[in-house]
Amino acid sequence: MSRELLFFLQQVLVCLILTLRTYALYYRSKRLLAWMIIIVCALGGVTAGTFSLHSNTMIAIPGLNCYGSYTIGIAVSPGLGWVTLFVYELLIFVLTVCMLCKTRGLSLGMSRRTILDIIFQDGIMYFAVMTLINIPNILTYYCGPDTTRGSLATFTSCMSVTLVSRLMLNLHKSIDAGILSTLINDDGPSSAVLTTRVNVQSVISSHYC
Structure with missing residues (x-):
């Protein structure tokens, strides 16, 4: 139960990050955010409701230790x-493609020059990697033998967290100028200059110390 609960909490965080990315992509549309929150709550409620049905049996494999397995009824x-x-990730992917088509039409060729390019390509x-990983994971629950049901769940969860972390770090690397950079006003009324402030005195003091 604790293992399944950990997976559930991890995937909730992944869905929240994907929701925030899509919310920003649609220019902070409150209506879209409300619908996405409703969908997340509905899907999360369905998933949380399965915990009351969760149970597994321990079997002893010769030459190995005891191993937790799911029967065909429990694995559902x-x-x-x-x-x-998977359904929610598919929804996020469809929304991203729709925004791209709305912005650029049917021209999908692009470089990584804008935020839209980076969000779409990442x-x-x-979606492609998680589809290749999650579909075999789902099939193990419904088609595999008792000893292999859920065997890919840990790997799928780790890959999901790793990939969504990469999405955010890559977006930060491509767009953000750095934590030491600040925007200051120039002489013009509406112009802004990007600058970096470095405390030279503290650097020299730390060097001699």
Whole structure:
């Protein structure tokens, strides 16, 4: 139960980050955010409701230790959680493609010069990799033998967290100028200059110390 609960909390955080990215992509649309929150709560409620049905049995494999397994009836519950995650990731992908088509039409060729380019290309990478990983994970719950059901869940969860972390770090690297950079007003009324402030005195003092 604790293992499944950890997976659930991790995927909730992943869904929240994907929601924030899509919310920013749609120019902070309150209406879209409200619908996405409703969908997240609905899918999360379905997943959370399966915990009451969760149970597994311990079997002894010759030459190995005891191993937790799912029967075909019990495996439907945790497997449904991964199905809901896949559905939500598909929704995020569709919304991203729709925004790209709305902005650029059918011209999909692009470089990584704008935030839209970065979000779209990283989003394609995330969805493609997670699809290749999550579908076999889902199939183990519904099609595999008892000893292999859920065997890919840990790997799928780790990859999901790793990839969504990469999305945010890559976006920060491509767009943000650095934590030491600040915007200051120039002589013009509406112009802004990007500058970096360095405390030279503290650097010299620390060097001699």
